[in-house]
Amino acid sequence: MENTPQSEKRDSYHHGDLRAQLVEATRILVEEKGPDHFSVSEACRRAGVSTAAPYKHFKDKQEMLRAVALAGMRRQRQEMLEELDQYAPGTLNRIVAMGRVYVRFAVTEPGVFRLMFGLSDTHGEHSELVETGDDTFALVQAEVARCRGSDTIEESDQHQAFLLWSFVHGLSFLKIDGKLTEAKMPIDLETVLEDVAQRVVGAGNSE
Amino acid sequence: MENTPQSEKRDSYHHGDLRAQLVEATRILVEEKGPDHFSVSEACRRAGVSTAAPYKHFKDKQEMLRAVALAGMRRQRQEMLEELDQYAPGTLNRIVAMGRVYVRFAVTEPGVFRLMFGLSDTHGEHSELVETGDDTFALVQAEVARCRGSDTIEESDQHQAFLLWSFVHGLSFLKIDGKLTEAKMPIDLETVLEDVAQRVVGAGNSE
DNA sequence: CCCGCCATGTTAGCGCCTCTAACATATGTT
DNA sequence: AACATATGTTAGAGGCGCTAACATGGCGGG
Numbered sequence: 001m002e003n004t005p006q007s008e009k010r011d012s013y014h015h016g017d018l019r020a021q022l023v024e025a026t027r028i029l030v031e032e033k034g035p036d037h038f039s040v041s042e043a044c045r046r047a048g049v050s051t052a053a054p055y056k057h058f059k060d061k062q063e064m065l066r067a068v069a070l071a072g073m074r075r076q077r078q079e080m081l082e083e084l085d086q087y088a089p090g091t092l093n094r095i096v097a098m099g100r101v102y103v104r105f106a107v108t109e110p111g112v113f114r115l116m117f118g119l120s121d122t123h124g125e126h127s128e129l130v131e132t133g134d135d136t137f138a139l140v141q142a143e144v145a146r147c148r149g150s151d152t153i154e155e156s157d158q159h160q161a162f163l164l165w166s167f168v169h170g171l172s173f174l175k176i177d178g179k180l181t182e183a184k185m186p187i188d189l190e191t192v193l194e195d196v197a198q199r200v201v202g203a204g205n206s207e
Numbered sequence: 208m209e210n211t212p213q214s215e216k217r218d219s220y221h222h223g224d225l226r227a228q229l230v231e232a233t234r235i236l237v238e239e240k241g242p243d244h245f246s247v248s249e250a251c252r253r254a255g256v257s258t259a260a261p262y263k264h265f266k267d268k269q270e271m272l273r274a275v276a277l278a279g280m281r282r283q284r285q286e287m288l289e290e291l292d293q294y295a296p297g298t299l300n301r302i303v304a305m306g307r308v309y310v311r312f313a314v315t316e317p318g319v320f321r322l323m324f325g326l327s328d329t330h331g332e333h334s335e336l337v338e339t340g341d342d343t344f345a346l347v348q349a350e351v352a353r354c355r356g357s358d359t360i361e362e363s364d365q366h367q368a369f370l371l372w373s374f375v376h377g378l379s380f381l382k383i384d385g386k387l388t389e390a391k392m393p394i395d396l397e398t399v400l401e402d403v404a405q406r407v408v409g410a411g412n413s414e
Numbered sequence: 415c416c417c418g419c420c421a422t423g424t425t426a427g428c429g430c431c432t433c434t435a436a437c438a439t440a441t442g443t444t
Numbered sequence: 445a446a447c448a449t450a451t452g453t454t455a456g457a458g459g460c461g462c463t464a465a466c467a468t469g470g471c472g473g474g
Contacts, residue, residue, distance in 0.1 A: 015452070036243065041431060049452075055433065056451055117384050118325070137391060158393050163403065165391075167370070170377025177324050184344060184372075186365050196370065199406045222423070248460060256423075262462065263422050 019057040021047045027068045030111035035065065035118060065115055066126060072112035073132040076105045080139060090146045095197040096190075098140055099168045103189060106172035113176065117169075140164060147201050163200045168193075226264040228254045234275045237318035242272065242325060269329050272322055273336065279319040280339040283312045287346060297353045302404040303397075305347055306375045310396060313379035320379065347371060354408050370407045375400075 015021070025046040029038050040061050044051045058064045080101045087093040106113040116129075141161040145153045171192075174180050185192070222228070232253040236245050247268050251258045265271045287308045294300040313320040323336075348368040352360045378399075381387050392399070 018451080039431065040433090050454075051431085052433080052435095052454080053452060061432070114325075117380065117386070118321075133386065155393050158390065159399075159402075162387075162392050163374070163399075163406075166377035166381060167374045168377070169381055170373035170375070170379075172377075173324065173380060174373060174376055179324070179340065180369075183365065185369050186362050192366075192370075195366075199370075199410070203406070203410065225422080246460065247462090257425075258460085259425080259462080259464095260423060268461065 015049065015053075018047065018049060018053060022054055022057065022064065023067050023071065026064050027071070027112060030065070030068060030115060031109060032111075034111055035115050038065070040064065062119070065119060066129065068112060069115040069119060070129055070132065072105075072109065072116050073129060073136070076101065076116075077132065077136045077139070079105065080136065084139075084143075090149065092147065092194070092197045092202055094143050095140075095147065095164065095201055096193045098143065099164065099193045099197070100190070102168045103172050103175065103193075106176055110176040113172065137161065137165060144201055160200050164196065167196055167200075222256065222260075225254065225256060225260060229256075229261055229264065229271065230274050230278065233271050234278070234319060237272070237275060237322060238316060239318075241318055242322050245272070247271065269326070272326060273329060273333060275319060276322040276326060277336055277339065279312075279316065279323050280336060280343070283308065283323075284339065284343045284346070286312065287343065291346075291350075297356065299354065299401070299404045299409055301350050302347075302354065302371065302408055303400045305350065306371065306400045306404070307397070309375045310379050310382065310400075313383055317383040320383065324376075344368065344372060351408055367407050371403065374403055374407075 022043055025043040026038065029043055029046070040054055041051050043064070044053060047053075054064060058067070080098050083097045083101050084094055087097055116133075141153045141157055142151075144161045144164070145151065145157040148157065150157075171180075229250055232250040233245065236250055236253070247261055248258050250271070251260060254260075261271060265274070287305050290304045290308050291301055294304055323340075348360045348364055349358075351367045351371070352358065352364040355364065357364075378387075
């Protein structure tokens with residue numbers, strides 16, 4: 001973050017680390033204007049290069065955005081791992097912690113968060129994004145299994161992890177889209193996450 | 208649907224019902240290419256008019272998309288009402304039915320569904336969209352209350368409706384973004400919806 | 415009945431955008 | 445030193461959103 005001089009005039013013809021700087025400019029713009037209103041031109045202006053320069057590093061606009069999305073997914077996963085460290089294994093607190101990170105990330109970086117999921121066209125083909133997402137989901141599955149006292153993931157764990165994921169995903173989007181007025185979400189986030197973890201993982205099976 | 212001649216050459220200078228036809232062309236294009244890759248120009252080509260014509264009916268591109276989003280929200284709400292008619296009042300089946308409509312709509316018309324939520328910039332100011340969304344949500348709240356045997360909505364009903372909404376919303380997006388492989392969502396939609404309704408509304412409070 | 419108004423269409427064109435081609439410059443390998 | 449390659453530049457094609465100015469035709473009042 002702090003090693004990106006951004007708009008300092010460069011002394012040499014060549015740039016040094018244009019690719020990284022373009023990704024950072026893209027990230028900032030995506031947050032500022034939203035993924036829709038992002039333009040390559042403006043990223044170039046921010047980075048202080050001509051509008052043709054990015055095409056030496058990226059195939060097209062989509063690839064620039066994809067780089068930002070991938071970095072976002074890795075950052076989100078990293079934050080989860082760090083948060084998980086603070087809680088004892090096999091407890092609901094760890095489930096709650098992951099949900100908290102998920103929603104917090106969405107609220108803190110809604111632009112990048114939208115990118116991580118919205119760009120569904122190209123995601124399928126480019127496996128890094130899919131793999132990183134799968135890895136993060138595997139974290140949830142493992143945590144659910146451990147709440148049962150097991151280290152192997154069974155179908156019920158998959159199911160519960162899927163329920164949790166859908167919920168926090170929906171909650172995140174509703175929040176950043178401004179659909180959640182006070183009246184619709186009457187209690188605070190932390191309590192909600194605890195409630196959901198309890199309902200999904202804490203209780204016994206209900207069939 | 209069948210009263211839109213689409214690309215028939217029109218005999219007269221004037222068009223007759225260009226606005227409606229542009230909305231329909233927009234809807235189709237949004238489904239075909241996704242909300243991102245929609246262009247006013249192409250909608251004009253489909254409707255057989257010049258690229259300046261839409262601006263006699265819409266302020267800008269956003270307003271065209273908003274018209275499609277609003278129509279979508281009303282259609283979704285209508286589908287819910289029709290589906291609800293098939294089930295006895297005060298039963299979990301009615302909760303499940305609403306979830307089914309929500310997800311089915313998302314899967315059937317992912318482009319419009321994205322539009323209904325994605326365009327968060329302009330939603331806040333233009334109240335029709337917000338109101339329609341609120342109306343639909345109120346339906347869920349009322350249904351939850353009635354499962355308790357009450358006709359007045361209390362905070363616990365709000366809370367449960369919110370949980371349900373977040374879940375189906377997240378599930379819908381994960382589905383249309385292709386994030387739900389077989390391994391991640393091991394059982395079929397109907398069973399999932401029943402399970403969630405049971406966990407959220409069916410069970411007693413868990414605090 | 416005709417005439418003028420206004421709604422709604424058209425063409426022309428500006429400015430911005432993405433992306434490519436052709437050229438320029440730095441870097442490092444031999 | 446000379447060349448190959450990586451990475452920057454300028455110029456420009458082609459598409460898009462939107463506006464201005466003009467054209468057409470339906471409709472209501474004299």
